[in-house]
Amino acid sequence: MNNVEIYEGGDLGCHYTHLESIFKVWAPTAAKVTLALYDDAGTYDGGALTDHAGGFEIGMRRGEGGVWSLHFRGDLAGKYYMYKVEHPDGREVYAADPYARAVSANGQRTAIVDVKAASPEGWEEDETPGLLGVEDSVLYELHVRDFSISPDSGLQYKGKFKAFTETGVRDAAGSRLGIDHLAELGVTHVHLLPIFDYATVNELTVDDPDSAEPKFNWGYDPQHYNVPEGSYATDPSSPEVRIRECKEMIMALHRKGIRVVMDVVYNHTYSAGDGLFEKLVPGYFYRTDASGRFSNGSGVGNELATERPMVRKYIKDSLRYWAEEYHINGFRFDLMGLIDTDTIAQITEELRREHPGLLIYGEPWTGGETPLKQQTLKGSQRGKGFAVFNDNFRGAIKGDSDGAGKGFATGQPGKEAAVLAGVQGAIDDFTGSPTETINYVTVHDNLNLWDKVLITQGLEGDLIRGIDNGQLAGGGSLEEAVAATDPYRSIDQDLLLENESVRRALLANGIVLTSQGIPLIHAGDEMLRSKFGDHNSYRSGDAINAIRWGNKSRFLPVFEYYQGLIALRRAHRAFRMTDKEQIKRSMEVMRCDGNVVAYRLKDHANGDTWKNIIVIYNANVREAQVDIPFSITGWKVAVKNLQARNGALEMIVDETVSVPGLSVMVLYEEEGGRPRLLKTVELHYERQDRKYDGWNLWVWGSGMRERRVDFDRMEDGRAVATIYVPLNVQEIGYIVRLNEWEAKDCDQDRFIKLGWHHSKLKVLVRSGSDDWKKIS
Structure with missing residues (x-):
């Protein structure tokens, strides 16, 4: 399929105006393509729509590059459409537009909307918060529903984009909640788990408490890449509402000084064989193995062939759309190892040219075996402007991800060198610059930080073990099990910061927040968030995943510690170096x-x-x-x-x-701080040959640590060094040496008596002499 026609234009999809709509779809192998127009979203069977017959069908014209197009004069706002594709073997299918910008509930039909008109008031004035460079980023990984769904969130729009627009919300103790909490914490970016339209939550029943349909998923099951997810909207049946409310969320975060990173999943789709890509151009969008079956490097049944020109183009067009239309400030790539490095490098270069502060990073691994030769793994990012997650550092700090294996912060000796390598921005490991590493301990995947610490400390009895796919291994109600579990049983509230598990958790992220590189913390770490031992909570529902806001006041000193560390990092550039040689030097x-x-x-x-x-x-x-x-x-x-x-x-x-x-x-x-009370010895060193290069002092004394002291000036043809000594020191020893012990001026140690009363003493030492002379 690599010999198909290629189209380079930037106008695929439906381009709407009040006067006309232009439809363009790339289907180079199709025998015929027809546009099917509908007055409404259709009749649903549960959450699905299987019958697309009965629309007003108009034949499309094939043009260069394998693109089929149609100009329709008149105002089509509020209508829906599908493409009816006839393949050379006579098979006919209906497919939604892969470039859809709006859809019906559950993404069943493509909607025709005026995207600009759907924007909220003030959108044109929305501005990206200032940031000098990507090295200044502090990332906070967050799921939209988790953020507000808990009854104690104090937020009206629970589980929705609009929850981010609610300000001034506090708990009974006065602690700020919601978006005000994020601003108070001090993070620069909120990294949102997928907010594009995904497949596994029924948007029509998500707000029905009596429905057994799935209400929760992380969102790594893409359906429409360029449309906001409907379950996060107050009205998923309205194509405009999800657009407007998603933009309201982004604008609210920007107004709080917080940039937005979007988690993107261009490595696979929810379905392949019956998905829209395969319906339009069979055999092109997905990689296959030697037997011709879909390859499974993602672990979910398929992987997109990003190395192919039109797949690469699709990804670029999609990212550009989110950056321009939705003002997104960065992209985190799921399973970046399945996206060829050329594609990621081109994305970084091209998008940064248009949006200089854009942050691009991802997971440098795959979910299984893949035929892709050019995988984007650790090291492949070197010098290309994007970053990757540092799992080496992660493991050194905490140990393994799902078990009781320990790391530096959780009790395993011998991890110092591995921790130091991460602290240095992995510049001697896999990066060319510390801006290429995302430093973290835990994210949404695997055990979260508090649960991991408990298990390493033998406190797994405070958690629920054996949760699988949102169900208890032995059956029963997960909600009841959560209600009966106390992951904080080991904490004495009056001795919170003395608790060993608390200290280990804060040590772990304390390392992350003071290291070179870009730090990322998982939402709720600053409140000791627990997922009750669930290491894979992607569909475990709110009982497991909801952020419990009551923990903020309960564990307020923990929040204040995170807040203080973030403020320290943001105030001091020493923690945000950008150059390998700079780190080596400094x-x-x-x-x-x-x-x-x-x-x-x-x-x-x-x-x-x-x-x-x-x-x-x-x-x-x-x-x-x-x-x-x-x-x-x-x-x-x-x-x-x-x-x-x-x-x-x-x-x-x-x-x-x-x-x-x-x-x-x-x-x-x-610099220039007020000197403390000290004794001062000004040592003048005289050499007959007047050659002073490389000579220095080695000094020591009871009550002071031995150290090197350099000559810092010349005076009357002599080298002068100033030695500062604590007040209680009455005698110091010294040796005049060349460099690091290449030679000594005199073989024996020399000593200067200070006594109790000398606050400042000036002495003369002549080369070759065993004695010194007081000169002031």
């Missing part, structure tokens, strides 16, 4: 052993306002002692013991710091 590893990882971001890294920043991760249950560099001003603490702020919690003047168990600690040093 990040100094201080420790990477004993379940501790510590590093320094130095010398105003990436133009940061803070001169030096120290980050320490302690995965031990007990506190850890970590040596830190000497600071003339002392180190201010921004993050300690599950408290975080963009400012000082306390001051550290020692050269060793105690890091509480299972926690992140962040310290910083400011």
Whole structure:
């Protein structure tokens, strides 16, 4: 099927005006194509419509590139249409338009609407929130229905796009809920699970509490790629309402300063053999194996042949439509491994040219074996402008995804080097830049963070085990099982931040939020969200998936910790470097052993306002002692013991710091800060040969940590170094050395007596001499 005609025009689908509608469909192998027009959406049998006969049928004309077209004069707004395709073997089928922009309920017929007229008031003035670069992103992965469906959400439009438009909602304790919560948390992007029209929820019965029809799905079962999902609209039978309300949601998020990422699924469709692509051009849109059957790299029965020109064109056209018509700010690709790298690279280059701040990332793996040769896996993104999920980092932090296997934050020793590799933006692993890695611990797939931590700590008895496809393995009511389960049984409310499971969960995402790369957190992590042990909740319903907003006030210190870390990250560019060499130059590893990882971001890294920043991760249950560099001003603490702020919690003047168990600690040093009370030794070093390049001091003393001190100026032909010493130190030892011990000026150690009273001392040391001379 690679020898079919190709069409390069940008006008496929129905282009409506009040005066005429132009229909164009690519069907190069068809013998005949007819447009079938209908006055209404048809008569449904349950949620489906199987009879498309009886429409007003008009023959279409075949043109170049295998495109069939029809110009219809007159106003067709409110009508519906299908394409009737006759194939060379005489088979006739009705197919919806793959370029549909509006559909009837459950996507059964294509609707003719004025998409612009369906936009909400103020849409033309909608503006994308400002962001300097993709490295500034903080992502929040969220399902539309989960967001508002819980009875305690306080939101009127439960499960709907419009829930995002409700502001000023608070719980009884005064905590902000809904979209105000997202703004308060400080995330820059909401990553929405699929919001295009998908197949497995009956839109006509989704709001009927007495209906047994499915009401929930994650949405990874595409039906119409360019139409918003009807179950999230207040009236799924109105093609215009879903368009308007989807745009209202996006506009509301933009007004709160939050960009919108759309989860897209161009690797497979819900159905293949009887799907619209196969009806129009049999054998073209899907990959096949050696026996001619649909290949199954997606794990759901088919995979789109993205490497073929018209499939690639379709994906590009679809993405461009969402970016332009719906003001979408980024795309997350499901199973990106099934999309050839050339397609993703072209998408990134072309869309970024039109929308410079667009964020593009995806899953660099497949769901099974595929005949695709050019798979987009980790490493294939290097230098191409898009990012991929870092499952190496994910596993290093938490362990396996569905079992009791442990990682750094959940109790497995020996993971320090793997964690450090992720913290550095995977620049020595698979990236060319930290902007190519999406750092995360959990998302919608697999066990969510709280449940994973409980299982690693042997607390699986606090969860429901054996949920499969939304059903209990042993039968019975899932809702009743949830009501009888308490995933927070191990928490003493008065000792919330001392709870080991809480500390492990916050350590995990604390690492993510302070690492180089783009961080992503799963919705509800900031409230210790549980899915009651369900590791695959794609159709488990609201009992499992709903975000329980009562947990915000209940676990408010947890929310405040996330909020503080996000504010810290967004305020300091040192956490958002974009260049491999910059990281190599600015990040100094201080420790990477004993379940501790510590590093320094130095010398105003990436133009940061803070001169030096120290980050320490302690995965031990007990506190850890970590040596830190000497600071003339002392180190201010921004993050300690599950408290975080963009400012000082306390001051550290020692050269060793105690890091509480299972926690992140962040310290910083400011330029020009007020010096603390110290003794000062100004050492003047004189060489007869006047050659001072490479020479430095190694100093030590009781009450101070040994360290290197460089000569920082010349005075009267001598090199001068300033040594700062804590007030209680009465004697320091020193050696004058060349570089890193290439030579010593004098073999024996030298000592300078300070006594109790000297606050400042100036001494002269001559090359080759065992003694020093006080000169001031």
